Amino acid sequence: MTRLLVYSAALVGFLASTSMIIASIILPQWVSYTITTSAGETLTKTIGLHKSCSSLADPPCRPFPYHDLCQSGERYFCSMWRSVGFMATLSAILCLACLVAFTVVMSGGKYKRETGWPFVTVMLSLVAIVQFVVIAIVAYLYDHDDQFTVPGWHLDISWILSTVSATICALAAVGLAASAYMLPQEDGYDFLEDPLDS
Template sequence: MTRVAVYSSALVAFVAATAMTLASIIIPNWIGWQVESPSGKFTKTLGLHRSCSSLDTTCRSFPQEEDCHVDTTYFCSMWRSVSFMMSAAALFELVTLVAFFILITGGKQKRESGWRVMSFLLVLVGILQCASMAIVAYLFDNDDRFFVGWKLSESWILCTVSWSVCMLSAAGICVSAYFLAPEGGYEIIPSERHEG
């Protein structure tokens, strides 16, 4: 059965994964472009909600209308889907954090029966992030706007690490539920017969 130590270890890993998820949403650097020239280094990065360039002093919202009328019409809808799924993943991560605290502080019975819900939440977060990562990788490989010099960047890597941690945590909780001895190690007391 799952123990406090298992949930606590998974919680520590999951807090790190949640921080990576939030960073990947906030930092506008899922796909980046960099070129060196005699006049200096030029960069452009695309985030879920903003695009930044070394030529501009401020970042602009992304995608904008002109970004959606290039040869591929599916780009903006897919990019917005990634943004929605990552926001949903962050919301479910907050729910999962609450579930962790309930299970850790809720007593032995909750820990023994709550591993299914916890594993489900972790897998759900992992699936949302994995799908987001895969869609961005697909767009990177297939959209004509990404040519030589573009690369998948820090936010994409953070998302990848985050969903991997979630899936491994879910697997660890499931394995512990099946293979660890019950918490507390209670033994059955043999009944005594009183002979008169």
């Protein structure tokens, strides 16, 4: 049965995963472009879920996808990118629900730990699935959209953080489920004799 130590390990991994999800949403570095000019100057452009930053622009960052991009035959890209932003935010909200599930199960005693693992496992799995969909859509757009065909574009740190966080959540869900079936039952119950049987 699932023990407090297993829940604690899963919670630590989950909290690390949640911080990575939040960082990936905040950092505008899902897809980046870097090139060095013949004069030795490095030019960069980074695209985040909600803003794009460029070393040549003033101000350096502006909302993304911007209006003129969405009007020039890139409506499909804009719709998909906005969907990615929505789903990433949804995964952060699911993380909050998962944290509540961890808190309720871990503070509820042995019985809750033994019976509550399916709910926590489902919540972890939902977070992982949403994150995997997010990184898959961004990877698809990176591979197939015309604006990324110029050499120099690459998937950046936010995409990597999101991939790692999804993997951690999936592994935590598998670990909790496996421990529920593979670990022996916790000690601690003292069964009372049934007075009707005596």
